Structure formats: C-alpha cells, structure tokens
Amino acid sequence: MANLRKVFEDTDIIKENGYGVADEKGRKASLLLWNQPGHDVSGMMSRCEKVVNTCEDLLDKGEIYHYHSKLLYKQPKNGGSIIWHQDYGYWYDNTCLFPDMMTVFVAIDRCHKGNGCLQLLPGSNKCGRIDHGRVEGQTRADLDRVNAIEKVCPKVYAEIDPGDAIFFHCNVLHRSSANTSTDRRWAFLMTYNTKDNNPTTIHHHASYTPLHKVPNNAVRECTNYSDFSGKDFFDPTEDSPKVAIIKTQLTCER
Template sequence: MELSAKQLEQFDRDGFLVFPDLFSRHEVAVLRREVARLSQVTGDEVVREHTGGVRTIFRVHENDGPTRSRPFRALVRTPRLLRPVQQVLKDDAVYVYHTKINTKPAIEGTVWQWHQDYGSWKRDGCARPDMATFNVMMTDTTEMGGALYLIPGSHKLGRIEPVYDESTSYKFWAMPKQRMREILKSSPEPVAVTGRAGTCVLFHCNVLHASGHNLSADDRWHIYVSCNTVANKPQLGDNPRPDWVVSRNWHPLPIEADGGVLQAA
C-alpha cells in the first residue's frame, strides 16, 4: 500500500492517519485467536491488571521467546502496514522497536494516561523522533470501550519532558498534569479513533494520545507496532529496559507478500 501525497500532507499536519477496514475480518479472526492463546502465557512479557486480567502482551513479532507468534510476525511485514511506515519516516531501513497488545478487558480495562511515545523512547537512547506506531484494532472499538484519543497537530509541540506515573499496573512516563491541561485548552478537540475490527491508525511518536477505562461489556484488543529507523537505533545506557520493550534486533524489516497473516494461521 502506497500513501498518496495528500495522505502524507495530512500526516505532517495532524500527526496521524486512520485507515478504516484495512485488514479483513478473516485476518482479524486469526489475530484474535493468537491473542487468546498468548493471554495464557506467564512471564515478564505479559503485564496483568491488579485484578489478574491481561493488560499488555509484549514482543509478539519475533520468532523466538514465550510470546512469539507467526501471524503477528507476518503482520508487521505486510505492505499495508510496513510501506506507510517507511513513507512517513522517509526511510526504507525500518525495524520494529517493540510490539504490544493492549487488551483492555471489559469493565476492568484501565486507562493509559496522556503521553508521547518519544517521551520514553528518548530516555531509551533514541536521538531523534524518527519513529511511528501502527495500531491495528482487533475488535470493534467505541468511545465507551476505551478508544484511543489523539490530539491533532500535537506532534509539532516537540517532545515534552514527562513525569513517571505509577498509578496503574504498568508504570511509565506520562505528561505532567498541569502542562496537559494547558495543551487541552489551546489545542483542537482530541479525536477518538473508533471503528470496526481491522481499522488502523498510524501516528507520529510525538503525538499526544491516551485512552480511557473500558466501561463496555466487550473486550477491546489492539496491537501497537512501534517502528524506528535503523539509523536512529538507541544508544543504550548502563541500565536499559529489557529487549521485550526496547528491541535489540535492529535488522531492517523486509516487506513480504500480502496475505501472510492468513498463511501463518
């Protein structure tokens, strides 16, 4: 899939692009079966809510490790996903920084606070914000179900120094609350990305985004494929985050034939 000049202009302006129904219901069904299987895995790669439900499953795109998955490995190499990432990053040598499945179980799935991904990734040692994330919805997504919200144009603010948030089961670097209030008052209305399973959103690493509690009766399953250019690989410090969060596999991803998800089932 090749992005048009108009789409590239929109990405530069808003910091994100939405692709309705990019993956078929058959592909989504394959991915959902994998999520159900991976949810039974125990280990550091699987983060659980305080109630015991799965919050996040990391590192599903590799061919080794407890959370390895052939369908998700195929997903990150599909031209529908990888080619747009190459285009917005202006570099064909792209690798997966990490993959994570956020499940947001019905009723108990909790929030992800306002943050920029590059808030953490610069701390990992990535010198430039030459990074983006491709989110694939594996379930129908509604606002009540904990949709992802993005603030159009917020990537143009540049990186804002984050604060360490420990209020949820997955501790991470989030936006300072007072600064976030100021931004919300002066920015366009946040956009809730809703749609049917198979809908996707590609967003810049400095776009401010968040998601709320899943108040609905249905689980909300999304996979986030975060990508970096090989030239921007992190200069790891003395105490780097583990490889299931910050990949050490810096080989550029090849674009493979479309249909790989179904073939890997």
C-alpha cells in the same frame, strides 16, 4: 482479524507472558509485549508491505525496523486507563536520539468511548517532546502542557472497527480510558524505529535488526498460530539489565 485472534485467543500466550501495570487510580492495564516479529500471524502483520511501506513513507527516513509490538487488552468492566503521554516521552530515555519513530494501532475489537478507545491530540507532534514524569506504573506527560495543547489541537476519540488501523508519530499525545462497558477492547500495536536512529545503548527494546518484509497476503495465508520462537517476550520479573531499565521507566504506551 480472524487469524490474528487465534494467536491470542486459542493459545496460552497471554497466560504465559501477559502482565499488568497500574494507572493513577491503581487499576491495572494489561499487556503482552515482544521485541522481535516472529513468524506467526502477528509477525506477518508487522512485516507485511502494507504496514512497513506505509511507515517508511510517512517517516521518510529510509529503512525502518521493528522496535516492539504488543497486545493491549481491556476486558469487559475491567482494565485500567493509559494516561496522557507521547511514546517519545520515554523512547527518548531509551537513547533513541531522534523522534523518527511511530506506532500502528490495529483494532482487534470495535473500539468506542465506552470501552476505552484511543484518544489523540492530532497535530500535537509538532509541539516536540514535552516533559514526562512517573505516575504509579506509567509515564505521564506534563498535564499543564497537555491542557494548553488540547486547546489548539482538539481531542478526537478514535472509534474504529476491527481491522482498522491508526498510524501516528511518536510525539502525538494520546491516552485511553478504563473499560467501563460490557464490551472487550483488544488492540494490537506495532512500533517502528528508523535504522539510522538505532539507540546508543542496549535496553529493553530491540536494537536495529533487519526487517524482512512479506507480501500482504502472508497475513491471510499464515497458519502459524502458536509457534512464538524468537519473539523475545518481555518479562517484568526477569532480573536483567533490560528489566532494570524498564522498572524505572515503564514501557506502557496505550
């Protein structure tokens, strides 16, 4: 975590590439998003065997690739909420035909109820993909269905410490509240797709690119904190076909 923090805290990566998206109350949730792992510490983490092999074992669909990663950062007494959704609620619209996808959520800071920790409905992935609609800058799951599912898949608050990780399927319903505390809440999220589930059209996230695994000690031993070449950061102001898609169906997940 000390190495990972240097990437985000000791460089201008957030200043140069971060952006905000509005929640239902108009507050901004802040994120930094990129499509390719790169060779800095964050790239080593998203390529390390502990992460990649675990995802391949859980999905049990063969080879996976890096779909995108992001830093989701909520500053003290600041930062909007992320509303109820499934990641596949909009990855489906990205023309990924099957829900053979998942997310790894890594706490950079301690995550607790006060600073907007992740909330999940364990087992909700078994309900399949449910309808989603646009709310401000985000994509929200149908709340009547969410409320019904919560009765049989009770909500849990993922209160976790720095370095803890949560691996969850793309159909698990989840959200997070605004940060109303004096504690910062930063989290690093890595998402993966299976090779055979390559999207059928080009869009704002990565198509299949071979993922070159690295040993777990590469995260600890990496001293590249500032060379971000090749990461393909998302720019919401860029005028391109990829951004035209994201302007109508935002990629904000947590």
